[in-house]
Amino acid sequence: MKAYFLLQFKMTNRKLADYGLNPILGFCIIFAVFIGFSMYLFSRTEFAVYMYMLIAWSFVAKLSEKKRNDFLKSIFLKISYVKLRMIENSIVVLPFVAFLIYKQLFPDAIMITAITLMMALVNFNSTFNYTIPTPFYKKPFEFTVGFRNTFYLFLLNYSLACIAASVGNFNLGVFALLLVFLLSFSFYSKPENEYYVWSFIDTPKGFLIKKIKTAFLYSTLLSIPILLILCIFFPGEIKTILLFQLLSYIYLVTIIFAKYSNYPDEMNVPQGFLIALSVLFPPVLVGVIPFFYVQSMKKLNVFLA
Amino acid sequence: MINVENLSKYYGTKQVLIHINLHFEKGKVYGIVGENGSGKTTLFRCIAGLEKHEGIISADLLPLKNHLGLLLTEPFFFSKITGREYIRLLCNARNLHTGNIDDRNIFDLPLHQYASTYSTGMKKKLALTAILIQENQYFILDEPFNGVDIQSNIILAAIIHKLKDLGKTVIISSHIFSTLSDTCDEIHLLKNGVFIKKVYQEDFDKLEAAMKETTVGNKIDKLGLI
Numbered sequence: 001m002k003a004y005f006l007l008q009f010k011m012t013n014r015k016l017a018d019y020g021l022n023p024i025l026g027f028c029i030i031f032a033v034f035i036g037f038s039m040y041l042f043s044r045t046e047f048a049v050y051m052y053m054l055i056a057w058s059f060v061a062k063l064s065e066k067k068r069n070d071f072l073k074s075i076f077l078k079i080s081y082v083k084l085r086m087i088e089n090s091i092v093v094l095p096f097v098a099f100l101i102y103k104q105l106f107p108d109a110i111m112i113t114a115i116t117l118m119m120a121l122v123n124f125n126s127t128f129n130y131t132i133p134t135p136f137y138k139k140p141f142e143f144t145v146g147f148r149n150t151f152y153l154f155l156l157n158y159s160l161a162c163i164a165a166s167v168g169n170f171n172l173g174v175f176a177l178l179l180v181f182l183l184s185f186s187f188y189s190k191p192e193n194e195y196y197v198w199s200f201i202d203t204p205k206g207f208l209i210k211k212i213k214t215a216f217l218y219s220t221l222l223s224i225p226i227l228l229i230l231c232i233f234f235p236g237e238i239k240t241i242l243l244f245q246l247l248s249y250i251y252l253v254t255i256i257f258a259k260y261s262n263y264p265d266e267m268n269v270p271q272g273f274l275i276a277l278s279v280l281f282p283p284v285l286v287g288v289i290p291f292f293y294v295q296s297m298k299k300l301n302v303f304l305a
Numbered sequence: 306m307i308n309v310e311n312l313s314k315y316y317g318t319k320q321v322l323i324h325i326n327l328h329f330e331k332g333k334v335y336g337i338v339g340e341n342g343s344g345k346t347t348l349f350r351c352i353a354g355l356e357k358h359e360g361i362i363s364a365d366l367l368p369l370k371n372h373l374g375l376l377l378t379e380p381f382f383f384s385k386i387t388g389r390e391y392i393r394l395l396c397n398a399r400n401l402h403t404g405n406i407d408d409r410n411i412f413d414l415p416l417h418q419y420a421s422t423y424s425t426g427m428k429k430k431l432a433l434t435a436i437l438i439q440e441n442q443y444f445i446l447d448e449p450f451n452g453v454d455i456q457s458n459i460i461l462a463a464i465i466h467k468l469k470d471l472g473k474t475v476i477i478s479s480h481i482f483s484t485l486s487d488t489c490d491e492i493h494l495l496k497n498g499v500f501i502k503k504v505y506q507e508d509f510d511k512l513e514a515a516m517k518e519t520t521v522g523n524k525i526d527k528l529g530l531i
Contacts, residue, residue, distance in 0.1 A: 131387055131417055131418060131419060132385070137389075137390060137393070138393070139397065140386055140390040140391070140393055140394040140397075141383055141386055141390070141394055144386060144390055145383045145384065145385045145386055148385035149385060192383075193381040194355060195355075195375070195377065195380075195381055196381075196394070196398075198353065198354070198355055198370060199395055199398040200398040200399075201398065201399050201400055302357075303354070303355075305368070
């Protein structure tokens, strides 16, 4: 079992190295981002603990994938397998539990740990036959695949918007709106297999315009329920709502350009830094967007010329 | 027509294709055979423009990739995309209207299900259906018969004959000699990145016999099976 965890550690280090990061620096960045995100989340909404649990379990659920666990079962004895699964699930939720303890949310920390340990005994079959319907069938694939992977988070978002309307908390409503776009950004976080770019009859510019059009259309579709709720219940804030919507579109374009600016490889650390910088200080977008655009054109030219 | 002139490909310092010269004509089916790692897939990826290379690849319809249906050995599918959506995606990429996809579902695939849940053979049939609906002029089929059931293999052979009749250029690789001898006009033998032999239909039997002789030889005896 020790060899298994050493191997997992090595694999994690290799993934960090693939991102161009020294593993120690990588772990430090992950730690800093995690603390920063947790602090931010808990400072923004009283529902943070529920979202926190959901995020923790979404990581744990990835370890419960059926094929992965069938493989582990085939190589470990049953008792070793259960122990191993419990240990790896515990490792994943440990930072979340530690932060909840720091926040003195002891019952939540116990609950998250207990459910996580129970999840070690469950395999999620990702190959079930039910196809989740989406309104995105005309232009696969980012929103089709992304929505199916995260539909429960959208349900949560829409619930948050309803709660925001019922308690008159405009900030929470805007938070829900921004989460829709954050999820949409995540659909563009990984580069697709090169075959899917190569197949297009288009110039790099035309290809990017198509991607942006689809992203605008479908992210609008996903945000409309929240937009309507906010406009109806907070009519005095329409200008602010539209400003956030506009900003989200601009960041969506940035993410799409950023994705293809290092294609077919994943976004690297400097690109991540530029995105983070533009979130903290939006005026830099004036330089960041053209930079990513030019890089994308160069990278896509290899496949679309 | 596709013309390959003096094509070379390096991975680092290792040269995997060495000064390849090939000519593929309209209305003909070409077979590429060779051992694992001989460079077949790399050659296909170079022709498709998926790999940087030395040498010139030209065609009568340009850009070549816009008229090429490429069936990879292991087609890639997103985790939550249905068969129908996959076909739609590839047709959208070529600015084509798909029409009624179900009418053209000749392999009776469950198009409403996620493609990632398909078996190996079904995935291959789905990828093939998509590139056929794309109305390409050139086809590169990398091991199309692998993992596909015998009924579909028969359909696949018939499709290749039909493509030939329609004047398309088809290039196939396969490890099953009979599938090539049934469908190809020419077979090219690739070894360590070099084409060592070109054989026409009338000599396929001789090629198969020669391959058996050189490949198997006395290797089985070395196993010492008792």
